[in-house]
Amino acid sequence: MTTSQILSQARQEKRTVLTEIEAKEILKEAGIDCTTTVLAETREKAVTVSEELGYPVVLKVSSVDISHKSDAGGVKVNLKNRAEVEKAFDEIMTSCRVYAPDARIEGISVQPMARPGTEIIMGMIKDASFGPVVMFGLGGVLVEALKDVSFRIVPIDRVDAAEMLDEIQGKKLLSGYRGKEPADVARLTEMLVKLSDFVNATPGVEEIDMNPVFAYQDGAVVVDARIILSA
Ligand code: ADP
Numbered sequence: 001m002t003t004s005q006i007l008s009q010a011r012q013e014k015r016t017v018l019t020e021i022e023a024k025e026i027l028k029e030a031g032i033d034c035t036t037t038v039l040a041e042t043r044e045k046a047v048t049v050s051e052e053l054g055y056p057v058v059l060k061v062s063s064v065d066i067s068h069k070s071d072a073g074g075v076k077v078n079l080k081n082r083a084e085v086e087k088a089f090d091e092i093m094t095s096c097r098v099y100a101p102d103a104r105i106e107g108i109s110v111q112p113m114a115r116p117g118t119e120i121i122m123g124m125i126k127d128a129s130f131g132p133v134v135m136f137g138l139g140g141v142l143v144e145a146l147k148d149v150s151f152r153i154v155p156i157d158r159v160d161a162a163e164m165l166d167e168i169q170g171k172k173l174l175s176g177y178r179g180k181e182p183a184d185v186a187r188l189t190e191m192l193v194k195l196s197d198f199v200n201a202t203p204g205v206e207e208i209d210m211n212p213v214f215a216y217q218d219g220a221v222v223v224d225a226r227i228i229l230s231a
């Protein structure tokens with residue numbers, strides 16, 4: 001579905017929360033790379049999709065009522081074969097039904113397991129006085145603990161985006177600290193500009209959360225995304 005179709009469908013259903021699949025489709029249309037993510041309503045379809053995408057895969061609960069999927073036992077990573085996918089499908093369903101008995105579960109999403117990279121978070125929130133602001137930070141435990149993030153008011157250009165990367169305390173981690181793979185700073189900069197352009201062109205989006213994004217020497221990919229629409 002296109003962005004405008006996804007947005008109008010959500011409005012029709014009086015829904016402000018988009019699923020990860022919907023959020024990634026929208027971000028892809030905005031020019032931001034995301035892992036291919038396909039809905040499987042049944043265990044059999046989860047296997048078919050996994051075989052098409054290629055192992056290893058990740059399975060996640062797809063529910064507009066469960067936005068923090070791990071908390072619900074709704075994420076299983078690094079599944080290497082049919083048996084593991086079938087088992088993960090059942091375990092996610094059981095666990096999520098216990099965690100949130102009233103949740104509408106439309107199925108389970110399947111995506112390729114992304115190779116580990118530097119963990120980044122990017123997003124957009126609305127500030128009461130400044131309106132939409134984009135956010136960049138280091139992901140994983142660091143960002144939760146240190147709140148090592150930078151912000152800019154939308155719209156931003158490449159220079160602003162480059163400054164955002166430069167402002168974080170842990171910026172050394174982007175340049176291949178202690179032999180680790182450096183992050184593609186040019187691509188991360190471009191992603192922030194694309195995020196800002198999308199927000200600027202699309203009224204009615206309240207919040208965007210890409211957490212985590214895996215950055216590599218060559219490129220970066222969004223592995224989880226949440227979008228909230230304005231009420
Ligand atoms: P939550 O809703 O709990 O934030 P996520 O989709 O972020 O769920 O998944 C939890 C964690 O699983 C992520 O932080 C990441 O470490 C890992 N993960 C999720 N999707 C992938 C993927 N496609 N490839 C590799 N790791 C992934």
Ligand code: MG
Binds near residue numbers: 211212224225
């Ligand atoms: Mg996440």
